Amino acid sequence: MRDLWDNIKWANLRIIGIPEGVEIDKGMENIFEEIITGSFPNLKDTEFKIQEAQRAPNKLNPKRPTPRHIIIKMAKVSDKERILKAAREKQNVTYKGTSIRLSADFSTETLQARREWQEIFKVLKGKNIQPRILCPARISFKIEGEIKIFSNKQKLKEYSNTKPRLKEILKGLL
Incomplete structure (x- = not known):
């Protein structure tokens, strides 16, 4: 919807x-x-x-x-x-x-979904990882030379478990 x-x-x-x-x-x-x-x-x-x-x-x-x-x-x-x-x-x-x-x-639901990425966005920006919030409500960032895109926090959490540096950066946010 x-x-x-x-x-x-x-x-x-x-x-x-x-x-x-x-x-x-x-x-x-x-x-x-x-x-x-x-x-x-x-x-x-x-x-x-x-x-x-x-x-x-x-x-x-x-x-x-x-x-x-x-x-x-x-x-x-x-x-x-x-x-x-x-x-x-x-x-x-x-x-x-x-x-x-x-x-x-955007719809109210999309705006809310975009807001949910804000804390993660700020942390990644502070670590100079070049985050972006893409349409409608996905986050992308550059890590180890490649650009990664995530549509929800669960997928980001699964990915961060394979990357110790990212897991440490996002500790407490996922």
């Missing part, structure tokens, strides 16, 4: 940090265009087709102090990938002086 939901959201782009109510005057498509032209000058000549733009979730949660995210459904996945690549390269994206984040839109 998670794979199906992520497949539906594959072309979606999530914008985090745009203040509430800004879209009433300008419209979300115009806000998106302002972000692209203001933050990514190398992409401003590109015409991006947007199928849909909306705030998510539909109702405002008073217990949540942050603004609701904006979901942009792109016509082409390649456009979303180019924007995300430009955002990673720039690192600090802003909209009218406010720092915002651009990310891929």
